[in-house]
Amino acid sequence: MAKRGAVLGIDIGGTTTSFGIVDRAGSCLARHSIPTPAREPAMRLVARLRENIDASFSTLARSHVLKGIGIGAPNANYYTGSVVDPPNLGWRGSVNLAELFREHFNLPVAVTNDANAAAIGEMEFGAARGMRHFMVITLGTGVGSGIVANGEVLYGSDGLAGEIGHTVVDPNGRWCACGKRGCLETYASAGGLCRTVFALLAERREESVLRSVTFRELTARMVFKAASDRDPIALAAFEDTGRILGLKLADAVAHTSPEAIFLFGGLTAAGGLILEPARRAMEKYLLKQYRGKVRLLLSGLGPENAAVLGGAALIWRELKKPHRG
Amino acid sequence: MAKRGAVLGIDIGGTTTSFGIVDRAGSCLARHSIPTPAREPAMRLVARLRENIDASFSTLARSHVLKGIGIGAPNANYYTGSVVDPPNLGWRGSVNLAELFREHFNLPVAVTNDANAAAIGEMEFGAARGMRHFMVITLGTGVGSGIVANGEVLYGSDGLAGEIGHTVVDPNGRWCACGKRGCLETYASAGGLCRTVFALLAERREESVLRSVTFRELTARMVFKAASDRDPIALAAFEDTGRILGLKLADAVAHTSPEAIFLFGGLTAAGGLILEPARRAMEKYLLKQYRGKVRLLLSGLGPENAAVLGGAALIWRELKKPHRG
Numbered sequence: 211m212a213k214r215g216a217v218l219g220i221d222i223g224g225t226t227t228s229f230g231i232v233d234r235a236g237s238c239l240a241r242h243s244i245p246t247p248a249r250e251p252a253m254r255l256v257a258r259l260r261e262n263i264d265a266s267f268s269t270l271a272r273s274h275v276l277k278g279i280g281i282g283a284p285n286a287n288y289y290t291g292s293v294v295d296p297p298n299l300g301w302r303g304s305v306n307l308a309e310l311f312r313e314h315f316n317l318p319v320a321v322t323n324d325a326n327a328a329a330i331g332e333m334e335f336g337a338a339r340g341m342r343h344f345m346v347i348t349l350g351t352g353v354g355s356g357i358v359a360n361g362e363v364l365y366g367s368d369g370l371a372g373e374i375g376h377t378v379v380d381p382n383g384r385w386c387a388c389g390k391r392g393c394l395e396t397y398a399s400a401g402g403l404c405r406t407v408f409a410l411l412a413e414r415r416e417e418s419v420l421r422s423v424t425f426r427e428l429t430a431r432m433v434f435k436a437a438s439d440r441d442p443i444a445l446a447a448f449e450d451t452g453r454i455l456g457l458k459l460a461d462a463v464a465h466t467s468p469e470a471i472f473l474f475g476g477l478t479a480a481g482g483l484i485l486e487p488a489r490r491a492m493e494k495y496l497l498k499q500y501r502g503k504v505r506l507l508l509s510g511l512g513p514e515n516a517a518v519l520g521g522a523a524l525i526w527r528e529l530k531k532p533h534r535g
Numbered sequence: 536m537a538k539r540g541a542v543l544g545i546d547i548g549g550t551t552t553s554f555g556i557v558d559r560a561g562s563c564l565a566r567h568s569i570p571t572p573a574r575e576p577a578m579r580l581v582a583r584l585r586e587n588i589d590a591s592f593s594t595l596a597r598s599h600v601l602k603g604i605g606i607g608a609p610n611a612n613y614y615t616g617s618v619v620d621p622p623n624l625g626w627r628g629s630v631n632l633a634e635l636f637r638e639h640f641n642l643p644v645a646v647t648n649d650a651n652a653a654a655i656g657e658m659e660f661g662a663a664r665g666m667r668h669f670m671v672i673t674l675g676t677g678v679g680s681g682i683v684a685n686g687e688v689l690y691g692s693d694g695l696a697g698e699i700g701h702t703v704v705d706p707n708g709r710w711c712a713c714g715k716r717g718c719l720e721t722y723a724s725a726g727g728l729c730r731t732v733f734a735l736l737a738e739r740r741e742e743s744v745l746r747s748v749t750f751r752e753l754t755a756r757m758v759f760k761a762a763s764d765r766d767p768i769a770l771a772a773f774e775d776t777g778r779i780l781g782l783k784l785a786d787a788v789a790h791t792s793p794e795a796i797f798l799f800g801g802l803t804a805a806g807g808l809i810l811e812p813a814r815r816a817m818e819k820y821l822l823k824q825y826r827g828k829v830r831l832l833l834s835g836l837g838p839e840n841a842a843v844l845g846g847a848a849l850i851w852r853e854l855k856k857p858h859r860g
Contacts, residue, residue: 285824294824343692357790359691364684366792367668368828371684376822377786388822461702465682465790467691497701497713499619503693 216274217529218263218317219522221324222246222283222307224298224351227255229263230518231270234526236335238515239274240266249300252293256310278318279311280525282327282517284352289369291321297387298351320528324348325372326363327520328474328509329356334523337472337510344470345462346509347374347455349477349484352387353395353402359466374462375399379454398455400430400477406447407433418443434480448483455484456491456506463492463500474509474516481508541599542854543588543642544847546649547571547608547632549623549676552580554588555843556595559851561660563840564599565591574625577618581635603643604636605850607652607842609677614694616646622712623676645853649673650697651688652845653799653834654681659848662797662835669793671834672699672784674802674809677712678720678727684791699787700724704779723780725755725802731772732758743768759805773808780809781816781831788817788825799834799841806833 216239220229223246230241244262246255267276284296291308293301311319322330329346332338338346342361348354353375357364364371375395376388383392384405396402407420407428418441423432436444459471471492477484489506496504511519541564545554548571555566569587571580592601609621616633618626636644647655654671657663663671667686673679678700682689689696700720701713708717709730721727732745732753743766748757761769784796796817802809814831821829836844 359684359689359696360687362685364689364791366684367794368792368824370824371790371792373789373822373824377789378782378820381782381820390820390822457703457706461786462790464698464702465696465787466689467693467696469692495703495706495715497698497715499693499695499698 213273213275215277216270217277217522217525218279219518219520219525220259220279220281221327221517221521222255222281222299223324223517224284227259228517229259230515230522231267231274231276232519232522233274236519236523238518239270241515241518242266246299252301252305252307252310256314260314276317278320278525278529279315280327280521280523280528281307281311281319281321282324282521282524283307283321284324286321286323287369288320288322288326288363288365291319293321318525318528320525322363322524323354323356323372324517324520325354326356326365327524328354328511328516329358329363329520330523330527331511331516331520332472332474332509333358333361334526335511335519337507338470341469343466344468344472345466346472346474347459348475349398349400349455349473350475351400353399355462357466357468364466374458377458377461379458394454394458398451398458398477403430403433403447403451403477404428406450407443410443410446410450414443414446416442420444430477434483437480437483445483448480449487452484452487453491456488457495459488459492459506460495463496463504467500468504470505470507472507472509474511478508538598538600540602541595542602542847542850543604544843544845544850545584545604545606546652546842546846547580547606547624548649548842549609552584553842554584555840555847556592556599556601557844557847558599561844561847563843564595566840566843567591571624577626577630577632577635581639585639601642603645603850603854604640605652605846605848605853606632606636606644606646607649607846607849608632608646609649611646611648612694613645613647613651613688613690616644618646643850643853645850647688647849648679648681648697649842649845650679651681651690652849653679653836653841654683654688654845655848655852656836656841656845657797657799657834658683658686659851660836660844662832663795666794668791669795669797670787670791671797671799672780673800674723674725674780674798675800676725678723680787682791682793689791699783702783702786704783719779719783723776723783723802728755728758728772728776728802729753731775732768735768735771735775739768739771741767745769755802759808762805762808770808773805774812777809777812778816781813781818782820784813784817784831785820788821788829792825793829795830795832797832797834799836803833
């Protein structure tokens, strides 16, 4: 019997790298994670991945054949296959991930940044199937974005389009890891939510369980837990976070006029706590002709496989293109 | 001898409607303007245009044949051919301009908004020839934008993409004609420049010729004249205008990563007075990976023909498409 095709979807993150073997329908046949140690060179990570992938593919090898590898990674460039100065990885300068993987696997490889991968995953296997104009916003350690126009990811002149996390909410606002001030990421990421909690603790007088937590200890999960218990500071922090996100989503709509925006990533576990204020603010700041038309939704990819489905979707699309044969 | 092809490029503006007969190389063989009276129904305007065009084409008709009509108009939608609630025209509701022109001329017709037309003109006949990712910002009575990605105007899900003039500089800022507050248009348009002059007259103590001008009298041209004479308030007004424009251009770059941004329209007559602070602010607010790469330039279309070249370029592109035959 002929073997069926499958691809490898890989998500390289600051603490964990996940990989999955995914068939054409988006079913994840196997999935594993390995730690991404700080300061480990990229070459070493790829070698370890190779061992782990071989082991996890051994039983599937009887029925499936690997056709290619798709990778989502922070700061990755689709055009060049390289990752340049990734913020949370110990790699220095520019690393050509696509070449490294081709050397180790002898398969077609495609690379893109994690948010673009999420957008392609959504388009192939998630809630954006059939949509030609949409946007995915990833809310996690950072804020990323993948913009799809005319059914294709918008890469721009240099492969680096879609960095809505670094649009400016307030030019005199919070310092961002990127060196600028007031970036959306400093408000709408997990860390941004925690910063907003501290700003509110300073500003307001309400009692809050969060008054006995240090800045170093506080996590987005703790804010979510407190908000679920109706803690007024935690609720206000989600309200502010959603409002600022919605404001910048309205700006984004005025650029590319998508039919939907999908929120993806850790912070979306808060559901309506962030979605509702974001939706209200987006509608408020939208130009009249866009109002009531742009759906703001949670990602349609199950959280456990979402990261690897993006990379898998990317390489499935590449394999479809005529020039790849 | 076979007649050569030409098209009609039309720009419908709030006070003036211009038309030109343009050949494939972008030469304007004839050009005329007629007033656009407030409250004149669209049908009447088209009928008057028909008479004027017939008269001005009569001598060209021996050597040229008209192939189509391309129109730029405020609030025009490329997908539908309609103009909906144009801010400065007396038309009510939705007017299908494409149909009206087809009825009167029996030629292929394409319609788009004025800023998109400017972008297509720049791409076909101006300084964006050969560029696949760029943006045109029109600075005039309003602030419009046309975004080109992968060599095509970005229209979005509904034909209404590219309204950077209504992205938000300050949610508590100036009231905008669109009903929102703090839109870029309230700062970076001709009227926005005048509003900034009045804000500065209130805030500062420097002497200025503009202290003896009423709000109703003040025009962008007067501010330009004063700035040319080193009037401190006028200079500061251009500085502020450029800075706010540059901030929002940096946001725009983070969406679509263009290789260049072209400024177009009345306010660009001020040249470096607006370009220099805009460039400085854009660079300051750009994410590191975009810095030093995005060229901020003045339009490459001569101001006298720019408006009609956009419409002409639009219809020339449509005529090239396979389905138009």
